[in-house]
Amino acid sequence: MLDPAVRPATVTRPGLPKAAGLAWTLLIINTLGSTGAKTVIPLPRSVSQLITMGSLGAAFLIALALNHKLRIRPSAYLSLLTLLLVLSTFASLDLEGGFGSLFRCFRFTLFLSTLWLLTRWWGSLDLVRTYIRAYAVVLVTVVIGLAMSPAKAMPFEYGGRLTGALWPLTPPQVGQYSAIVIGLTILLWLGGRLDRRNALIVIVPAFGILLLTHTRTATLGLVAGTVVALMSQWMSSARARKVFTGLVFGGVFLVVVLGGLLQAWFLRGQSEENFSSLTGRAKVWDALLDAPRTTLEYLFGVGLTDKSYDGLPIDSSWLAVYHEQGFVGIAIVAAFLLVLIVVAVLRPPSPARACAIFLITYCLSASYTEAGLGDASPYLLHLALAASLLVRVPAEEPEFLKETA
Numbered sequence: 001m002l003d004p005a006v007r008p009a010t011v012t013r014p015g016l017p018k019a020a021g022l023a024w025t026l027l028i029i030n031t032l033g034s035t036g037a038k039t040v041i042p043l044p045r046s047v048s049q050l051i052t053m054g055s056l057g058a059a060f061l062i063a064l065a066l067n068h069k070l071r072i073r074p075s076a077y078l079s080l081l082t083l084l085l086v087l088s089t090f091a092s093l094d095l096e097g098g099f100g101s102l103f104r105c106f107r108f109t110l111f112l113s114t115l116w117l118l119t120r121w122w123g124s125l126d127l128v129r130t131y132i133r134a135y136a137v138v139l140v141t142v143v144i145g146l147a148m149s150p151a152k153a154m155p156f157e158y159g160g161r162l163t164g165a166l167w168p169l170t171p172p173q174v175g176q177y178s179a180i181v182i183g184l185t186i187l188l189w190l191g192g193r194l195d196r197r198n199a200l201i202v203i204v205p206a207f208g209i210l211l212l213t214h215t216r217t218a219t220l221g222l223v224a225g226t227v228v229a230l231m232s233q234w235m236s237s238a239r240a241r242k243v244f245t246g247l248v249f250g251g252v253f254l255v256v257v258l259g260g261l262l263q264a265w266f267l268r269g270q271s272e273e274n275f276s277s278l279t280g281r282a283k284v285w286d287a288l289l290d291a292p293r294t295t296l297e298y299l300f301g302v303g304l305t306d307k308s309y310d311g312l313p314i315d316s317s318w319l320a321v322y323h324e325q326g327f328v329g330i331a332i333v334a335a336f337l338l339v340l341i342v343v344a345v346l347r348p349p350s351p352a353r354a355c356a357i358f359l360i361t362y363c364l365s366a367s368y369t370e371a372g373l374g375d376a377s378p379y380l381l382h383l384a385l386a387a388s389l390l391v392r393v394p395a396e397e398p399e400f401l402k403e404t405a
Contacts, residue, residue: 016126019066020118024127025134026059027114031378032138036168037158040149048168053107056376060110063117073119077387080336081112084374087325087332092303104304104375111376115384122388125193128355131385132184135177136202139209141166142174154212159268162212172370175215176378178206179222183358187229190239191351214268217369225362229354236349281369284312285319301326307371317367321374333373337364340383343390356386 034048085108092101121127145165146153153165161171182203189199210218227247233240254262288309301324307314314320321329340360347353359382363373372379 016121016124016130017066019062020121021126021130023059023062023066023114023118024130026055026062027111027381028131028134028138028378030056030059030111031376031381032167032169033173034168036170036173037155037163037165038152039168040145040152040165043168056107056110056114060114060117063114067117067120070117071120072116073122073391075116075119075122075387076339077336077383078112078116078119080332080339081115081380084325084329084332084336085109085112087300087329088304088374091300091325094303101303101305108304108376111380119388123391125188125352125355125389127385127388128184128188128352132181132188132202135181136206138164138167138169138177139174139181139206142169142209143205159214161214161268162209171213172215172217173378175210175213175218176221176366176370178210178213179215179218179225179362180359180382181206182210183222183225183229183362184355186226186243187351187354187358190230190233190237190243191354193351211265214265217366221362221365224365225358228361229358232344232357233349233354240354281315284309284314285316288314288319288323297326299326299328301329304375307375314371315369317371317373317379320371325374329374336383337373340386340390344386347390347392352389356389359383359386359389 030052032052034045034052085105088108089102089105092105142153142162142164146162149165152163154160154162158171162174163169163171164174185194185199185202185206188194189196210222227244230240230244230247234244291309301322304324307320307324309323314323317333318330321333325332337360340356344353344357344360347356363379363382363386366379367373370379371377
């Protein structure tokens with residue numbers, strides 16, 4: 001056993017105050033949205049919107065009270081998001097999308113301001129635990145809704161897929177939250193920050209929920225994110241190598257033995273034509289791309305909308321950004337994703353880096369068929385968590401960081 005006097009120096013990451021964790025939890029509540037399946041107890045949309053916006057306002061006030069001296073940590077990710085907010089506000093000024101565009105810009109401003117204020121406590125794995133707990137509570141409400149009313153929780157209009165019956169959540173949302181909880185929990189266990197028993201208590205129910213949602217985007221994102229994160233730990237963790245090898249052999253076994261069931265699960269009873277058009281998404285995308293635009297709209301977009309075109313959801317981050325913030329917006333989104341990827345590659349292997357890589361890979365994978373990279377959303381919150389985990393905290397400067405993602 002080493003004498004304390006000769007133990008090697010370790011980097012001390014700042015702890016996460018409970019109030020800061022509460023602020024992050026409130027940001028998660030804000031990004032849950034207010035539309036989805038019918039709930040067991042009828043919840044007017046005005047009430048759910050009041051709750052989500054109220055949670056954002058409360059998160060901002062808590063962050064401001066904690067950081068009243070306005071000490072913030074430099075962040076390339078948040079700086080680029082701030083630039084995207086300025087662009088969005090400029091594009092929304094002509095009110096082509098109505099006053100709702102300016103309201104969305106206001107919401108985006110509060111969302112980003114809260115993240116800036118919370119950068120003081122970036123760099124702690126405690127934030128990952130807070131994230132898992134918050135989304136786990138959301139998943140518990142889904143299970144309670146399923147127990148109370150299976151018919152409302154798995155309604156016919158959603159093809160019998162699991163939805164939120166206490167809070168209006170769509171199957172893709174439930175699937176996304178399940179995948180994030182599973183991936184982060186696996187990586188905490190691999191990093192020795194969580195014991196196997198507690199990890200299984202979280203992973204097994206979350207995986208069952210994911211299967212009931214029949215969400216292909218979340219499933220593929222979970223697989224891609226976990227595989228890339230494990231590969232990033234290949235040289236430094238024998239446990240990661242064993243798990244990666246087990247996943248490969250387990251995947252091959254499932255494909256060979258249960259190939260028919262897997263195919264049926266992925267098809268969800270759809271025809272090949274509907275499946276090949278990504279459940280009708282391709283038709284909306286073609287119409288959006290063929291629509292005439294002015295030069296300013298090509299460059300800066302039409303301003304923030306409800307992520308729909310001609311009454312139908314766009315369901316693609318890249319096309320939603322093209323529609324709302326133009327080619328300049330696409331360049332900004334590509335820039336902050338590239339920054340996160342480069343910083344993640346340059347950081348030494350660690351549980352925090354593995355979690356960040358999982359989140360970045362998941363968001364990249366989901367961006368093709370899910371909107372959310374150009375406005376306040378769970379995806380930008382996932383990437384903010386990734387940016388916080390990539391923070392390098394020198395031992396002599398435990399409170400603030402001058403080099404960051």
